[in-house]
Amino acid sequence: MKSKNIHFLLNFAVVIALSLTVAGMWSTNALAAGRKTSRAASPSTGQIVINEFLASNDFGLQDEDGDSSDWLELYNAGDSAIDLSGWSLTDDPAEPQQWVFPDRVIESHAYLLIIASGKDRRSDDPAKELHTNFKLSAGGEYLALFTPDDLNQPVDSFDPEYPQQYTDISYGRYQETQHRYFANPTPGAANDETGAYEGVATGVEFSVQRGFFDEAFTVELSSETPDAIIRYTTNGDAPSETVGDVYGGPIPIGQTTVLRAIATVPGFVPSPTNTSTYIFPAQVAHQPAKPTGFPATWGWYNGQQTPADYEMDPSITFHPDYRDTIVDDLQTLPVLSIVTSRADMFGSLGIYAYPLKHGREWERPASMELFSADDPGFQVNAGVRIHGGTSRNPEKSAKHSFRLYFRGDYGPPQLEQAIFPDTHIESFDKLVVRANLADCWVFGTASPL
Structure with missing residues (x-):
C-alpha cells in the first residue's frame, strides 16, 4: 500500500x-421490520418466541458483573411448561447450535432472560444468569432459536436479519404478529406497547x-x-x-x-x-x-x-x-x-x-x-x-x-x-x-x- x-x-x-x-x-424510512420467520408450534415446542431484545445497551440492565450487556428474552405463549434442554440460540445461520441451553424450564406464559454478552455461561440453577457465547449486532444480523429435533427449521427467527438497532431502545413483538421498537425496554416482563414506536424518522x-x-x-x-x-x-x-x-x-x-x-x-x-x-x-x-x-x-x-x-x-x-x-x-x-x-x-x-x-x-x-x-x-x-x-x-x-x-x-x-x-x-x-x-x-x- x-x-x-x-x-x-x-x-x-x-x-x-x-x-x-x-x-x-x-x-426513514418506515419501520424497518426485518424479515421474520417462524413455524407453527408443535406439542413438543409449545409456543416459544423471541419476544424482545436489546442490541445496544448503554444505560439499561446490568448483568451480574455490572456490565451493560446485550440481552434477549424468550416468552412461552403456550399453556404448558417447556424443557429447553438442548435448545439453541444462534446469530450464525450456518451454526444452529452455536449456544445450547442447559437444563432449564420455561413455565407457561412466562419469560426467560438470556444475556447476550459473549461470556458463555450456562447453569442448570434457575437463579443463575444465562450468557450466550455471542453478542448482538446493533447493525442488524440473523438471530434464531432451534430445538434439538430440527436444526433445519428454527422455532423463531429473524431471517435474513433484524433491522438497525438504537441505543437503549429495544425491539420485539407488538400485538403478537408485528415487531416494533420500544422506548421502555422490559427485560423479563411483557413488552410495553404504550411506548412502541411506529417507525424511524428519515435522516x-x-x-x-x-x-x-x-x-x-x-x-x-x-x-x-x-x-x-x-x-x-x-x-x-x-x-x-x-x-x-x-x-x-x-x-x-x-x-x-x-x-x-x-x-x-x-x-x-x-x-x-x-x-x-x-x-x-x-x-x-x-x-x-x-x-x-x-x-x-x-x-x-x-x-x-x-x-x-x-x-x-x-x-x-x-x-x-x-x-x-x-x-x-x-x-x-x-x-x-x-x-x-x-x-x-x-x-x-x-x-x-x-x-x-x-x-x-x-x-x-x-x-x-x-x-x-x-x-x-x-x-x-x-x-x-x-x-x-x-x-x-x-x-x-x-x-x-x-x-x-x-x-x-x-x-x-x-x-x-x-x-x-x-x-x-x-x-x-x-x-x-x-x-x-x-x-x-x-x-x-x-x-x-
Whole structure:
C-alpha cells in the first residue's frame, strides 16, 4: 500500500487547526421490520418466541458483573411448561447450535432472560444468569432459536436479519404478529406497547454539501418524514429531542461551521444525526491561539498541565514564502473532519483531557467526514478514542493520534468506502488517524529528516 497524504482537520465547535506531520496540518424510512420467520408450534415446542431484545445497551440492565450487556428474552405463549434442554440460540445461520441451553424450564406464559454478552455461561440453577457465547449486532444480523429435533427449521427467527438497532431502545413483538421498537425496554416482563414506536424518522438532508467556502451562504434542512421537527446544533454537540435549536428556516453560514441535525416525530425513533462541515480556509489559517470556550490546557502529565495549541503556526502562515498562498494551499489536500462534543473531548471525562486512558470506556461518539475541494465525499457516525503508546503522554506530544471505530451502536457496522484507492480494501472495522512522534518536529530528540 502506498503512503497517502491526507489533510487531517479536527473539528469541535469551531475548526481547530492542530499540527499533524503526515500531512502538514491536523487540523426513514418506515419501520424497518426485518424479515421474520417462524413455524407453527408443535406439542413438543409449545409456543416459544423471541419476544424482545436489546442490541445496544448503554444505560439499561446490568448483568451480574455490572456490565451493560446485550440481552434477549424468550416468552412461552403456550399453556404448558417447556424443557429447553438442548435448545439453541444462534446469530450464525450456518451454526444452529452455536449456544445450547442447559437444563432449564420455561413455565407457561412466562419469560426467560438470556444475556447476550459473549461470556458463555450456562447453569442448570434457575437463579443463575444465562450468557450466550455471542453478542448482538446493533447493525442488524440473523438471530434464531432451534430445538434439538430440527436444526433445519428454527422455532423463531429473524431471517435474513433484524433491522438497525438504537441505543437503549429495544425491539420485539407488538400485538403478537408485528415487531416494533420500544422506548421502555422490559427485560423479563411483557413488552410495553404504550411506548412502541411506529417507525424511524428519515435522516435530515442538507441543501448545501460539505466543502470549502469563501463567501457566506445559507443552508436549508429537510426530512421526508411528514411533520418532522428538525433540531440542529453548531457547537459540535449531537442534537436530540431536547438538545439543539428547532429549525425554522434557512441557516446563515458565514464562517467555519459544523452543522449537525436530526429529525424527530412523536411516536418515531429520532433519525440518526447527520453532520456537515463547512470550512472557510482563510479563517482556519488565522484562527486564534485561545478560542473562546475552549480549555487553555490539554490534560495533565506528572502533575503538570499541558498547554493547548489551537492555532496554525504564525511563522508559517505569515512567512513571505507562504502567506499569499496558504489559503489556496489548505484546499489542495483532502479533509478528514472528526466532530464530537467539547465535553467528550475536553470535559471531566474527555478523552483528550485524559489521553492515557484505554478501552471501550474511553470511546466517545463522533462523526467522520472525508471530502476534498472537488468531491463532497461522505459522512459516517463512529466511535473515537485516543490511539498510541508513549505518544499519549502530553510530555512527549500535546497532539495525539486517534482511532475510529465503526459499530452498529453508531451507524453502519463497518465503513464501506474506498479510503485507499490504490488497494482492493474497501471495508474497515476501524481506522487510525496517526500523528507521528519519533522522527518528527514535535519530539525534542527527533533526528533530522
